[in-house]
Amino acid sequence: MRGLSGRHLIAVMCVAEVLGMASFAMFPALMPGFIQEWSLSNTEAGWINGLYFAGYTVAVPILVSLTDRVDPRRIYLASAVVTSASAFGFAFFAEGFWSALILRAIAGVGLAGTYMPGLKALSDRFEGPAQSRAVAVYTASFGVGASVSFAMAGELAELLDWQGAFAVGGVYGLLALFIVTVVLAPSPPEMREQEGHFLDFRPVFRNRPAMGYVLAYAAHNWELFGLRSWIVAFLVYAQSLQQDLESATWWSPPLIAAAINLIGWPASVFGNEFAVRFSRQRVVILVMTVSALYSCLFGFTASWPFIIIVGMSLIYGVTVTGDSASITAGVVAAAQPEHLGATMAVHSCIGFAGASAGPIVFGVVLDLAGGGTTTLGWGLAFAAMGLGVAMGPIAVAVLSRRRPD
Numbered sequence: 442m443r444g445l446s447g448r449h450l451i452a453v454m455c456v457a458e459v460l461g462m463a464s465f466a467m468f469p470a471l472m473p474g475f476i477q478e479w480s481l482s483n484t485e486a487g488w489i490n491g492l493y494f495a496g497y498t499v500a501v502p503i504l505v506s507l508t509d510r511v512d513p514r515r516i517y518l519a520s521a522v523v524t525s526a527s528a529f530g531f532a533f534f535a536e537g538f539w540s541a542l543i544l545r546a547i548a549g550v551g552l553a554g555t556y557m558p559g560l561k562a563l564s565d566r567f568e569g570p571a572q573s574r575a576v577a578v579y580t581a582s583f584g585v586g587a588s589v590s591f592a593m594a595g596e597l598a599e600l601l602d603w604q605g606a607f608a609v610g611g612v613y614g615l616l617a618l619f620i621v622t623v624v625l626a627p628s629p630p631e632m633r634e635q636e637g638h639f640l641d642f643r644p645v646f647r648n649r650p651a652m653g654y655v656l657a658y659a660a661h662n663w664e665l666f667g668l669r670s671w672i673v674a675f676l677v678y679a680q681s682l683q684q685d686l687e688s689a690t691w692w693s694p695p696l697i698a699a700a701i702n703l704i705g706w707p708a709s710v711f712g713n714e715f716a717v718r719f720s721r722q723r724v725v726i727l728v729m730t731v732s733a734l735y736s737c738l739f740g741f742t743a744s745w746p747f748i749i750i751v752g753m754s755l756i757y758g759v760t761v762t763g764d765s766a767s768i769t770a771g772v773v774a775a776a777q778p779e780h781l782g783a784t785m786a787v788h789s790c791i792g793f794a795g796a797s798a799g800p801i802v803f804g805v806v807l808d809l810a811g812g813g814t815t816t817l818g819w820g821l822a823f824a825a826m827g828l829g830v831a832m833g834p835i836a837v838a839v840l841s842r843r844r845p846d
Contacts, residue, residue, distance in 0.1 A: 524614045584702045654788070
């Protein structure tokens with residue numbers, strides 16, 4: 442089966458990505474239970490969510506830069522082992538704030554070595570519009586992986602317990618390891634011969650169009666992962682305010698979160714198609730501006746009828762991801778070919794610094810505004826996400842010159 446190419450390779454790598462992310466959203470999906478069981482504050486819960494992405498941020502510049510010199514496949518396989526080990530570790534050893542914090546940070550390191558190196562392995566094998574579409578499909582599959590993880594967490598925790606859910610996530614990670622081992626052929630030596638010094642990011646920082654999209658990615662992730670980390674807890678709170686509580690609790694918050702993430706896949710892909718056909722810069726600026734405004738409103742809707750909140754959540758899933766693939770494809774297109782790995786490392790490192798900060802700031806604002814038992818607190822916490830993502834359109838407008846797509 443080795444040596445797959447074209448659409449088959451994209452499909453298999455996307456399947457591996459989804460399987461490898463099985464434990465990705467299990468903590469935020471089950472967070473209301475962890476807050477109660479471990480007596481966590483919202484700030485502490487935010488730190489556990491944020492340190493996952495901090496682990497990613499610390500590891501990604503090294504691991505992704507290595508893909509300019511080492512076969513990305515080798516980095517992917519080693520990191521898949523780390524991902525599975527962290528899931529099993531959480532299942533058997535997590536017992537409170539500190540153990541959860543450390544194990545989730547290790548899981549973030551595993552994601553750093555699979556997500557972007559997998560993207561590098563794909564982008565190396567395509568050119569032009571085909572490369573843009575391969576990047577779009579692969580990055581959009583991140584949302585599918587998050588969706589599957591949310592759905593699995595809720596169902597497995599009910600069927601087994603949270604320890605069992607994380608253990609199953611570890612098994613799925615091993616399946617991803619097996620698939621990539623079998624189907625992804627080692628890259629030829631010429632694909633790994635690069636010039637320059639390892640971890641020299643100066644050429645990337647001098648590339649203004651690329652940096653515009655990199656900073657936009659940080660703003661995008663600030664909002665996106667703030668939403669992914671806290672949406673289940675918000676929906677649980679909104680359910681508690683409903684007069685018809687029996688009808689409202691028929692909806693499972695983890696499954697709603699799964700649907701929010703799942704709808705992001707077509708939103709991201711079609712958003713990139715619009716960017717390819719029209720102007721990438723204009724599409725990114727428009728989508729990010731709409732999402733920023735929507736975020737500032739969303740948290741204040743907690744007392745509305747729950748069916749409306751579900752509908753608005755699904756719409757939010759479109760606005761928050763509609764620019765995702767377009768931003769990453771913009772970075773790849775703007776990168777100098779000899780510095781593609783380094784550019785992706787900077788893109789992912791700075792981008793996921795935003796992903797790390799977003800959930801933490803959300804929890805801090807929530808606590809400062811009265812905790813998770815007031816609509817004002819939730820409204821201000823989501824508004825903080827909106828203010829952060831509003832920085833993205835400014836970065837794109839100032840730094841990114843138009844390039845032919």
